[in-house]
Amino acid sequence: MIHRNTLRGLLLGAAMLTPASARAAGETIGFSQIGSESGWRAAETTVTRQSATERGYDLKFADAQQKQENQIRALRSFIAQGVDAILVAPVVATGWDEVLKEARDAEIPVVLLDRTVDAPDDLYLTAVTSDTVHEGVVAGDWLKEAVGDRACNIVELQGTTGSSPAIARKKGFEQSIASAPNLKITRSQTGDFTRAQGKVVMESFLKSEGGANICALYAHNDDMAVGAIQAIKEAGLKPGSDILVVSIDAVPDIHLAIAQGEANATVELTPDMAGPAFDALEAFWKDGTLPPKWIQTESRLYTSADDNQAVYEEKKGLGY
Amino acid sequence: MIKATLRRIAPQLAILALALALNFIVFPDFFSIRMQNGRLYGNLVDVLNRGAPTALLAIGMTLVIATRGIDLSVGAVMAIAGAVAALAVTSGHHWTAALGAGLLAGAVCGLWNGFLVAVLGIQPIVATLVLMVAGRGVAQLLTEGAILTFNDPGLSGLGSGAILALPTPVWIWVGVALAAGLLVRRTALGMLIEAVGVNERSARLAGVDSRALLIAVYLVAGLCAALAGVIVAGDIKGADANNAGLWMELDAILAVVIGGNSLLGGRFSIAASLLGALIIQSVNSAILLSGMPVEFNLVIKALLIIAILVIQSPKVKRAVYLLRASTGQPARETRPPAPRRPAEEGRT
Incomplete structure (x- = not known):
């Protein structure tokens, strides 16, 4: 137990040391989307793709078609490819601990979009959702x-x-x-x-x-x-x-x-959940700044x- | 003929009367109808109008079930037909062409189901499950996951317009029902369908082209579903591939069952299935009008439907019959030897 915790500490420490200035644009980001069950979801995908292109990221997109096992498989594949960060819009709240640990062990920051999960919050970087x-x-x-x-x-x-x-x-x-x-x-x-x-x-x-x-x-x-x-x-x-x-x-x-x-x-x-997520990731890559665990998007009123x-x-x- | 039909649908008529009475209890103005914008406006009209998709599906489903089959894909076919029609009209075609395209899509889906069932011999529940799952995906591909909206007055008129003060969907389902009823009862077609449902092999040996007949009933089910899909799309002026017709196949099957038709095939009554569809819609209407908290919706619906099915079950019917016989009440059967009728399968 002690051993594992020490190891975790070392890994986290390493994760925070490595990023820094060496990185330039061209990061690879994996995005596991739930599916396209609503127009809003489709817009979220479009906006995420657009803003990734604007920032010069290579976005790897995986559509889970409403199935958690597809999302977990996508996450494992992102980890195996060694992406720089993972965005995931979780289809359900439970059952994420294992794969999130794998991502942490691989030092890949994970950002939750639009929904949260029932997992210890040290397993992901932050969650961007609306209130x-x-x-x-x-x-x-x-x-x-x-x-x-x-x-x-x-x-x-x-x-x-x-x-x-x-x-x-x-x-x-x-x-x-x-x-x-x-x-x-x-x-x-x-x-x-x-x-x-x-x-x-x-x-x-x-x-x-x-x-x-x-x-x-x-x-x-x-x-x-x-x-x-x-x-x-x-x-x-x-x-x-x-x-x-x-x-x-x-x-x-x-x-x-x-x-x-x-x-x-x-x-x-807002369908732009990825914008704040990318901002948080950039700050984290730059100097290891940890964002708050919950980033609330603006609920703007139109009249x-x-x-x-x-x-x-x-x-x-x-x-x- | 008419008397026989009436006797056949008497239980459904009684239940429909009860369901409407329930509406009256929760909302005393239920039966009031007035003219508004040149059309009839009232809850009763809503029941007929909102029951249209289920009624149309029930017509096709009755025929399919009479052949001992089932069609789980009708909800997805609705979504496909709505998407095709919306796509056609938004790309500049006339609404009649869009309607035709929607119906064509439904026909293709029906033929596919018929092919799987009649030619490849796949069990209907499995064969139609394929399209139930894949069909919605096809519809989503067509609309690219969004609600495809249109403003064509012709196409939206199919769903929300009115002809001679009555909503267009009512005319459509009544018209289709009459056509289907005449076709199966004024020709030998109905009897042949029943023959296939009772025993396909003997029907074939007796010279019935069961394969063509099976394909035909799935084709009709596909066409009915397509019509329902175009109506639903016209109603909201948009094809909502994610939600159009979602779970409607279950309502259609329920309508057929409430109509007293056996899922084991054989004798069928389209009129009774249509009453079943109206009963379901009346129950929905009562739930909406009652103003109960939404958490009760499904529970109330389930309880009412269980009650309806229990009343119709052969055991309960037999018990009622025996009760009447033992108390010496002059039931309808005053003829001398107590007939064995109820002991045989409930519905002959």
């Missing part, structure tokens, strides 16, 4: 501001039941509006994060509550909001004015909706005050 509770808070704060003092009945479209973003975004929003007694959630149902379900559930809300009694819609993601906007229009109401629409993610189509006045605000879940048409044009090519 999903905070996203809900930002959405709630915007709505409080927009509504002011008038009474407002809110309907909520939740994400997939039991998924961590759904739980956190609900929690954050509720925290935020708890201080405003005039804001009340009257209906809350899951729309499974999809457009189709968002539309179906909104149709039901409009009938059970009566369209005139709904003042705002809070959707846990933009896709559900886009579906709900169609349902609101088909019910003969104006989304964006009759019913305020606030959602999270900031995918291109919601920017288009905001530009057309059919949605009001969205909180960005009609922004040039949403321009943002749409800019984001449209990212693969959302």
Whole structure:
């Protein structure tokens, strides 16, 4: 035991001594992506590739197709190739200890993107994620501001039941509006994060509550909001004015909706998780600076005050 | 003929009435319908409209199951057809051409399934599993993993438009159901399908071209799925390859089962399967209208469906029959010797 710890100390020490100035651009970085299950994920991949190219890295990309064993295999292959760093967006939280130890033994820093793992935090360099509770808070704060003092009945479209973003975004929003007694959630149902379900559930809300009694819609993601906007229009109401629409993610189509006045605000879940990760890696390579264990990305709010048409044009090519 | 059909679908009609009554209990305005923007607007219309994809899938699935088969790929085929149609319309083709392309994609998928089952003799559950898994990948390749949106009023009208005040999807599924019903019942086709389902070998020896028939039913299932996929894409003005039709094959099978059709093949009723689809949609509607916390959704749905299936099970039917007989209630069977009917397989 003592022996192993000593060894670890030596290895870590060595890891911190070796990098330094000798390295120039042209580092090889392995990136194990979960898959392409959503537009956001596709955009994250695109942005990561782009910023790696800009910085002159050689990015080795591995698509795990939603399987942890594929990710572990990819990580082992990156280790065998002796890459300079590994980025991984872990598909599940558990079962990473072994392979992360292998990476540490090979002195390869690992950065977690977008999700974290249940493993001792000395096994990875840092995790770059968004604070999903905070996203809900930002959405709630915007709505409080927009509504002011008038009474407002809110309907909520939740994400997939039991998924961590759904739980956190609900929690954050509720925290935020708890201080405003005039804001009340009257209906809350899951729309499974999809457009189709968002539309179906909104149709039901409009009938059970009566369209005139709904003042705002809070959707846990933009896709559900886009579906709900169609349902609101088909019910003969104006989304964006009759019913305020606030959602999270900031995918291109919601920017288009905001530009057309059919949605009001969205909180960005940035697809640029790799940017902060690369910054942290560069600092680490340069002089061994250890970043904090958690780097929180900005949850930026977009409203009609922004040039949403321009943002749409800019984001449209990212693969959302 | 009509009387026989009515007797066949009586249990499903009763359950549908109960499911609608449940909606009425949780939401008293359930039955109110008004005109809005020149179309009928109300929960009842929603049940018919939102039930369209399941109903369309159930038509094809009923025929496949009647041949003792199963088609697990319909959900993935929906995603493919939606993606193909969206791709066609965004690359500048007319929406009718896009619809045709979507249907063609469904037909190809159906023929592939039929080929695996009828020509290569692979078990249907395995043969269609191939496309269930691979098909969604194909759809994702077509849309490059993103939601492929379009603004063509013709194509989106298939999913969210209205004709004569009724939503277009309702016309589509009712039309397809009538066509399929007439085709199998006004010709010998239905009987031949049943013959293949009961015993393929004897059917073949009796001169039925079972191979062609099997390929045909999978082709119909593929076409129905493609139509459902185009409707779903039109509804949200976009092809969502990741989610379109996800797990819909299970709802379709459930609709067929609630319709009292045996998974072992043989006698079938498309009307009963369609009622099954409407029952499922009514249950979904009741859950949405009830305003219960979302964590209860699946539990409530499961409980209701278990109840429906238990009521329909042969053992319970027999028990009810015996109970009636012993209490001397004049059941429908007043004819002298108590018939042995319920003792034979529930559904004859």
